Amino acid sequence: MRIRTMQELLGARVVCCEENLDRQVYSACGCDLMSDVLAYVKDQAVLLTGLVNPQVVRTAEMMDMICIVFVRSKMPSPEMIEMAKEHGIVVMCTEKRLYEACGILYSNGLVGSATKV
Amino acid sequence: MSDELVFHFDIDGEDFTSAGQASVQIKKNLRQLGLPSEIIRRVSIAMYEGEINMVVHARGGKADVIVREDCIEIRLADSGPGIKNIEQAMQEGFSTASDEVRSLGFGAGMGLPNMKRYTDEMHIDSTVGVGTTVTMKVYFPVE
Numbered sequence: 389m390r391i392r393t394m395q396e397l398l399g400a401r402v403v404c405c406e407e408n409l410d411r412q413v414y415s416a417c418g419c420d421l422m423s424d425v426l427a428y429v430k431d432q433a434v435l436l437t438g439l440v441n442p443q444v445v446r447t448a449e450m451m452d453m454i455c456i457v458f459v460r461s462k463m464p465s466p467e468m469i470e471m472a473k474e475h476g477i478v479v480m481c482t483e484k485r486l487y488e489a490c491g492i493l494y495s496n497g498l499v500g501s502a503t504k505v
Numbered sequence: 506m507s508d509e510l511v512f513h514f515d516i517d518g519e520d521f522t523s524a525g526q527a528s529v530q531i532k533k534n535l536r537q538l539g540l541p542s543e544i545i546r547r548v549s550i551a552m553y554e555g556e557i558n559m560v561v562h563a564r565g566g567k568a569d570v571i572v573r574e575d576c577i578e579i580r581l582a583d584s585g586p587g588i589k590n591i592e593q594a595m596q597e598g599f600s601t602a603s604d605e606v607r608s609l610g611f612g613a614g615m616g617l618p619n620m621k622r623y624t625d626e627m628h629i630d631s632t633v634g635v636g637t638t639v640t641m642k643v644y645f646p647v648e
């Protein structure tokens with residue numbers, strides 16, 4: 389799924405790295421505990437989370453993830469946005485809750501991280 | 506041959522905001538060396554989990570990443586409370602993390618198991634009241 393499609397489906401606002409909206413994501417992970425995110429390697433994945441701190445961006449960078457979606461209208465700090473920019477990670481914010489946001493993406497064909505493409 | 510490259514970091518235990526910074530830096534350094542991306546990912550994830558552990562469980566510590574001809578070694582040393590039962594700590598889901606640590610996104614009890622999974626060798630040396638040293642190795646694939 390294109391990041392742009394995710395943005396439309398979630399009615400999300402893009403915070404940074406708009407130039408990467410046409411990149412493809414192949415898997416997703418919806419989680420507030422970072423070590424759970426780190427447990428399985430994913431390819432070109434998106435992280436959906438309600439947690440907002442610098443470790444979210446660092447975790448995404450560790451996993452070579454290409455997009456972070458903050459749910460429930462949470463806003464990342466300027467420091468976090470700078471970090472994401474440095475790594476080219478698209479950051480978006482949606483009003484939707486984590487469960488709903490994940491459900492929308494899943495039902496539109498974006499599989500979970502355990503499934504191999 | 507004794508061609509090795511050492512990266513050293515002091516991990517600040519006072520400031521959670523900076524936790525993980527050293528691992529992001531190591532990832533950059535290893536990329537500059539042009540190493541295989543799979544190796545880089547494994548080393549940096551393992552170091553990241555260990556770095557966060559030192560900050561949330563041990564008030565900080567020291568990290569060394571040694572790049573050798575055949576492998577990359579990660580050494581994490583702290584003077585924290587130590588681990589009473591290493592076998593138990595290694596189990597998925599075991600965590601003594603406080604609610605505060607959990608609210609920061611850690612405490613799933615997956616860090617040590619992740620470190621073991623992403624590395625080829627891992628050894629924990631820990632004494633209660635003295636500190637913990639974690640040594641990990643990731644070997645380069647042989648052609």
Ligand SMILES: Nc1ncnc2c1ncn2[C@@H]1O[C@H](COP(=O)(O)OP(=O)(O)OP(=O)(O)O)[C@@H](O)[C@H]1O
Nearest residue numbers: 423558562563594600601611612613614615616617
């Ligand atoms: N450097 C350390 N010093 C003291 N205790 C540690 C250290 N590292 C780990 N531990 C102990 O081992 C337990 C398990 O560690 P592990 O990294 O697997 O999980 P966690 O840190 O609690 O949660 P997670 O890593 O999933 O965020 C910790 O809860 C803690 O009790």
Ligand SMILES: [Mg+2]
Nearest residue numbers: 554558616617
């Ligand atoms: Mg941990």
